[in-house]
Amino acid sequence: MSDKYLYSPWRLDYILSEKPGDCILCRYQDLGSDEENLIVWRGKTCYAMLNRYPYNNGHIMLVPYQHLKNLSDLPPETLAELGVLAQKSEQALHNAYRCEGINIGLNLGKAAGAGVDEHLHVHVVPRWSGDNNFMSVVNGERVIPEDFRTSFVRLREEFQKLMGKGE
Numbered sequence: 001m002s003d004k005y006l007y008s009p010w011r012l013d014y015i016l017s018e019k020p021g022d023c024i025l026c027r028y029q030d031l032g033s034d035e036e037n038l039i040v041w042r043g044k045t046c047y048a049m050l051n052r053y054p055y056n057n058g059h060i061m062l063v064p065y066q067h068l069k070n071l072s073d074l075p076p077e078t079l080a081e082l083g084v085l086a087q088k089s090e091q092a093l094h095n096a097y098r099c100e101g102i103n104i105g106l107n108l109g110k111a112a113g114a115g116v117d118e119h120l121h122v123h124v125v126p127r128w129s130g131d132n133n134f135m136s137v138v139n140g141e142r143v144i145p146e147d148f149r150t151s152f153v154r155l156r157e158e159f160q161k162l163m164g165k166g167e
């Protein structure tokens with residue numbers, strides 16, 4: 001974690017906001033290096049991170065820094081940046097993986113299948129015809145992921161290209 005994030009105004013908002021210590025997404029964004037945490041891009045209000053429990057190689061999660069639960073809780077700026085990151089993720093996944101399709105979605109609430117239901121995040125999952133569909137994945141089948149290090153390097157490069165050099 002570099003110092004510049006500690007002094008960004010949005011980050012102060014985040015630090016002052018109440019957050020439970022056991023939220024895994026809050027921990028990833030705060031503790032350890034982006035490399036360890038598989039964070040491929042940091043924006044002003046949200047970041048893009050590889051999912052450690054991917055449905056497919058290149059499975060990205062887009063996460064607001066703020067610990068918020070509902071789509072309707074998000075400030076407009078965050079919502080807008082989340083949209084931009086979804087767009088860039090689409091391009092990055094096409095470039096890096098030549099995927100044939102992409103699922104983008106939110107699981108809001110435990111009943112909807114959210115693993116972390118207190119901290120909203122958007123799943124962006126590259127798809128190929130003939131890969132496992134969501135149901136077979138949900139039922140416990142998984143494709144074998146390429147190692148995270150490889151995915152991380154590939155996608156971080158793509159994001160840097162798409163977004164310019166970064167913050």
Ligand SMILES: [Zn+2]
Pocket residue numbers: 019023024025026027066067068118119
């Ligand atoms: Zn959180």
